Every structure is written in C-alpha cells, then in structure tokens.
Amino acid sequence: xxxxxxxxxxxxxxxxxxxxxxxxxxxxxxxxxxxxxxxxxxxxxxxxxxxxxxxxxxxxxxxxxxxxx
Amino acid sequence: xxxxxxxxxxxxxxxxxxxxxxxxxxxxxxxxxxxxxxxxxxxxxxxxxxxxxxxxxxxxxxxxxxxxx
Numbered sequence: 001x002x003x004x005x006x007x008x009x010x011x012x013x014x015x016x017x018x019x020x021x022x023x024x025x026x027x028x029x030x031x032x033x034x035x036x037x038x039x040x041x042x043x044x045x046x047x048x049x050x051x052x053x054x055x056x057x058x059x060x061x062x063x064x065x066x067x068x069x
Numbered sequence: 070x071x072x073x074x075x076x077x078x079x080x081x082x083x084x085x086x087x088x089x090x091x092x093x094x095x096x097x098x099x100x101x102x103x104x105x106x107x108x109x110x111x112x113x114x115x116x117x118x119x120x121x122x123x124x125x126x127x128x129x130x131x132x133x134x135x136x137x138x
Contacts, residue, residue, distance in 0.1 A: 015084030 011037035074138035080106035
C-alpha cells in the first residue's frame with residue numbers, strides 16, 4: 001500500500017471534487033481517493049505500483065491539472 | 070410562451086450550471102434553460118404558466134439560491 005499526494009488546480013466546488021474522485025478511482029490499483037477543492041489536495045491510496053502518470057492523466061480527463069505534492 | 074430571468078448565487082463552475090439546468094428543466098412547462106455561472110443569470114423559457122415558485126425550488130434543490138431578476 002502506498003499513499004501519494006498531489007496538488008490540483010482549478011477545482012471550485014464539490015462537483016469538481018466528485019469529477020476528480022470519479023476519474024482517479026478508475027486508475028488501476030487505486031483503493032481510495034480523498035480530494036478537497038478548498039485545499040486543492042488530492043490523496044491517492046492504493047497498490048505500490050499505482051502509476052503517477054495515470055493519476056495525472058485522470059485528473060486531466062476530469063478537466064483539471066495536477067502535480068505531485 | 071414566456072421567458073423569465075432569475076439571478077442565481079453560489080454557482081462556481083460548469084458543473085454547477087449543469088446541476089441547475091437539470092433541476093429547472095424538470096419543472097412542468099419549461100422548454101429551455103440557459104444558465105451561466107459567470108453572470109449568475111438563469112433564463113427560463115416555456116409555457117406562460119410556469120411556476121416561479123417551482124423554478125426557485127428547483128434551483129434550491131440543485132443547491133443554490135435564486136430570485137427573479
């Protein structure tokens with residue numbers, strides 16, 4: 001199990017959080033996702049080999065930008 | 070046919086617009102809904118007897134507040 005933190009820009013409300021959560025939850029190996037539009041923080045917990053690139057791409061698919069914290 | 074304008078507070082993004090559009094579209098008699106989170110303006114077009122109270126309640130169901138413009 002590994003937990004990785006990201007900073008996401010562009011989220012303004014709970015709907016934005018839900019979009020990010022939905023996309024990132026679909027990344028292989030991801031087990032839990034916490035995200036806050038207030039802090040911009042995204043916390044991803046899952047298998048040790050969850051792909052950072054896949055998480056970043058998932059955030060982009062949701063319409064936002066992220067980088068590793 | 071009648072067109073009525075409302076001011077909506079609290080929308081921050083396109084997801085918010087979509088939530089308002091979805092709820093207001095379900096009000097009996099409503100035929101088209103335009104909404105902008107940037108201006109807060111909601112324009113409802115439909116039958117002459119569309120209920121203002123029902124539109125206001127629909128906006129509230131979506132999680133926002135509105136008043137007649």
